[in-house]
Amino acid sequence: MTQTEIDSPDAKRPGLTRRQIYEAQVRRRSMAIAAGSTAAVLLALVVLIPLAPGWEGVKKSFFNADVFARTFPGLLEAFLLDVAIFAWSAPLIFLLGLCIALCRDARSPALYPLRLFGTLYTDIFRGVPVILVIYLIGFGIPGLGLPRPWNSPYIWGTVALVLTYAAYVAEVLRSGIESIHHSQRAAAASLGLGHSDTMRFVILPQAIRRVVPANMNLFVALQKDVALLSFIGPVEIFRQAGVYKSLLANFTPYVGAALIFLAVTVPATRYADYLMNKQARARS
Amino acid sequence: MATLDLKGVTKSFGRNTVCSGIDLTVGDGEMVCLIGASGSGKSTLLRCMNLLEPIDDGVILLDGVDISVPGLDPQPVRQRIGIVFQSFNLFPHMTAVENAMLAPRRVHKLTREALLPEITHLFERFGLADRMDHYPDQLSGGQQQRVAIVRALAMKPEIMLFDEITSALDPELVGEVLDVLRHLRRAGMTMVLATHEMGFARELADKVCFLDKGVILEEGPPEKLFTDPKEDRTRAFLARVL
Numbered sequence: 293m294t295q296t297e298i299d300s301p302d303a304k305r306p307g308l309t310r311r312q313i314y315e316a317q318v319r320r321r322s323m324a325i326a327a328g329s330t331a332a333v334l335l336a337l338v339v340l341i342p343l344a345p346g347w348e349g350v351k352k353s354f355f356n357a358d359v360f361a362r363t364f365p366g367l368l369e370a371f372l373l374d375v376a377i378f379a380w381s382a383p384l385i386f387l388l389g390l391c392i393a394l395c396r397d398a399r400s401p402a403l404y405p406l407r408l409f410g411t412l413y414t415d416i417f418r419g420v421p422v423i424l425v426i427y428l429i430g431f432g433i434p435g436l437g438l439p440r441p442w443n444s445p446y447i448w449g450t451v452a453l454v455l456t457y458a459a460y461v462a463e464v465l466r467s468g469i470e471s472i473h474h475s476q477r478a479a480a481a482s483l484g485l486g487h488s489d490t491m492r493f494v495i496l497p498q499a500i501r502r503v504v505p506a507n508m509n510l511f512v513a514l515q516k517d518v519a520l521l522s523f524i525g526p527v528e529i530f531r532q533a534g535v536y537k538s539l540l541a542n543f544t545p546y547v548g549a550a551l552i553f554l555a556v557t558v559p560a561t562r563y564a565d566y567l568m569n570k571q572a573r574a575r576s
Numbered sequence: 577m578a579t580l581d582l583k584g585v586t587k588s589f590g591r592n593t594v595c596s597g598i599d600l601t602v603g604d605g606e607m608v609c610l611i612g613a614s615g616s617g618k619s620t621l622l623r624c625m626n627l628l629e630p631i632d633d634g635v636i637l638l639d640g641v642d643i644s645v646p647g648l649d650p651q652p653v654r655q656r657i658g659i660v661f662q663s664f665n666l667f668p669h670m671t672a673v674e675n676a677m678l679a680p681r682r683v684h685k686l687t688r689e690a691l692l693p694e695i696t697h698l699f700e701r702f703g704l705a706d707r708m709d710h711y712p713d714q715l716s717g718g719q720q721q722r723v724a725i726v727r728a729l730a731m732k733p734e735i736m737l738f739d740e741i742t743s744a745l746d747p748e749l750v751g752e753v754l755d756v757l758r759h760l761r762r763a764g765m766t767m768v769l770a771t772h773e774m775g776f777a778r779e780l781a782d783k784v785c786f787l788d789k790g791v792i793l794e795e796g797p798p799e800k801l802f803t804d805p806k807e808d809r810t811r812a813f814l815a816r817v818l
Contacts, residue, residue: 478628479665483679483731484655493678497669 352542359544363536367548370532374518377450377528381518382511384454389461394491396466410462417459423520426452430524445525453521457514464506468499505571508564512557519553529553578656578734578766579604580625584634585644587617587624594620596790597634602735607767609777609798612787613813618770619662621787622737625768626650626657638735655683658728659737662744664720666712672723673699673708676730683731691730698726702756718749725756736760738769774817778802786810 308316341347395403395410417425429452434443441447472495480490522531529549536545580602587595595617602608610618623629625636627643627650636644643653667675676695680686699708702722712720721741728736738757742750754776760767761780771777777784778798785795786807794801794810802818805811 475661475663475665476667479661479667480679481650482626482628482654482659482661483727484651484683485679486651486682489682493682494667498667501669 354543354547356542356544359536359540359542360548363533363540363545364548366536367529367532367545367552370527371529371549371552373526373528374515377446377453377518377521377526378511378515381450381453381457381514384450385457385461385514386507388454388458389465392458392462393465393469396462397469397491399487414459414462417456418463420456422453422456422517423523425456426520426524428452429455430521445521449521449524449526453514453517457510457517460510461507464503464510465499467506468503469495471502472498502571505564505568508560508567512560512564515557515560516553579637579639580657580735580766580768581637581640582621582625582634583637585621585624585631585636586633587620587629587631594790595624595631598790598792600785600792600795602766602768603782605764605766606782607761607769607780609781609784610768610770610787611772611774611777611784611813616787617790618787619739622659622739622768622770625735625737626654626659628654628659651683655731656733657735657737658731658733659739660721660724660728660741662740664712664717664724664744666720666724666727668712671709671711672704672715672726675712675723676727679727679731695726695730698729701759702726703752716749717745718752721745721753722756725753735766735768738767738771740770740772742771742773772817774802774814786813788813 344350392410392413395406396414398404398407398410426449430445430448433448433451434445476494476498477490480494485494519528519530522528522534527535529552533545533549537543580600582598582600585595585598585600586593598617598621600608600621610621612618620629624631627648630646631644634644635642638653638656666672667678670678673695676698677688677691680691681688696705696708699705702725704719704722704726707715707719707723710719712723715723721744725741742753745753750773754773757767757769757776758780769777769781781798783795784798784801785792786801786805786809787793788809794805794807801810802814805814
């Protein structure tokens with residue numbers, strides 16, 4: 293057998309190796325199977341769900357086009373409040389999380405109280421459901437009889453979110469700090485750099501970059517949890533949807549609200565995944 | 577002027593004694609090479625010299641001053657004794673020139689502008705003029721190691737320690753790093769090297785020390801130690817590596 297025969301048995305596609313032809317076949321076959329099975333599942337859903345006895349009722353109260361059109365603009369407007377709360381909470385969360393992470397990394401004995409504080413803090417705020425923290429702080433602190441504007445649910449709701457999420461961000465940052473190889477600290481020390489300079493210029497810039505994807509995931513979760521503040525007063529999208537529901541005796545506004553959340557969180561999650569994949573590729 | 581005197585230096589990690597009672601004198605402008613099998617204590621000894629590892633017993637004198645006092649602030653000492661590692665340990669998020677400027681900026685409180693002429697000169701001297709703004713992962717191993725040497729020199733150390741700095745390099749890149757060392761040698765830098773480059777040690781060292789199981793088994797000028805070793809184990813080691 294000559295070399296040409298081995299390399300391209302497929303006479304119609306010269307220039308391809310046996311391996312490439314085989315892989316192209318496998319790829320075509322898997323795509324066909326994936327498309328077929330997806331179509332089958334979709335078809336089943338479309339055919340089967342309307343067969344359920346309550347479908348007509350559900351369609352009317354959850355997927356009412358008329359209600360959707362009337363309430364959607366109002367929901368979008370209310371969502372701006374969610375975005376605003378997110379926008380001012382996120383930087384505060386990052387800063388507090390960074391402080392807590394640094395507390396937990398403190399090594400000198402004089403700073404032991406800080407370290408203990410950091411540990412207790414993350415234990416407590418990761419251990420309590422967000423909604424409980426929001427209730428306790430959002431109702432408890434204004435209950436002290438603070439004057440306006442210091443009794444605002446915006447302030448204390450934000451505080452509750454910041455306190456809770458900072459604990460998670462702190463843990464993510466700490467894992468980032470610990471993932472930096474000790475030889476980096478040795479190199480910095482060998483140049484005569486002190487602890488704080490080493491942390492600020494050598495360790496943190498690398499650690500923060502490394503945990504960007506993990507923090508992105510946390511901030512996607514935060515964007516959703518902003519809706520929990522509705523329980524202590526602010527009329528944000530979830531609350532607004534509730535108002536429409538009572539007004540129109542229809543659940544469609546909730547579906548509208550869900551769609552609005554998805555429009556923000558899905559791209560953000562995809563982006564976080566993309567960053568994480570990029571990082572994984574860079575490291576391998 | 578810089579001399580380093582080690583007297584009875586002992587260092588253990590747990591039950592594992594890595595250096596046991598090492599005496600060594602490094603005179604001003606001298607180049608001392610530490611040779612020996614891996615695990616013989618060369619690297620640990622170097623790390624002890626600039627206080628990256630605290631020693632358990634013995635004393636280290638820098639210009640006659642004890643720098644191994646427990647509890648002494650190591651930073652001023654490390655500014656006087658630079659070290660270059662086998663694995664480069666450049667800061668990956670900084671360009672080559674930023675790597676070199678960080679410590680002088682923070683420790684000596686100098687501005688970038690004030691440092692630039694001098695640092696540029698160092699980069700030029702070691703053939704890195706066009707690599708100053710590259711990040712470490714855009715450089716070859718040999719270039720990275722030369723940047724690491726520039727970074728250590730930027731602190732104007734009086735003594736330089738080199739911890740097997742060519743061991744992680746591809747063979748064709750070893751030469752360019754050794755050239756840098758030759759350069760420093762001519763400039764009169766006091767140097768201590770842990771090395772597997774026997775030819776290089778033979779060519780340039782004032783003194784070669786053979787370490788075995790944490791002690792200096794034999795030391796002497798290279799022509800003597802390489803051609804007429806006294807100890808059997810030195811002879812066996814040299815037979816393996818030469």
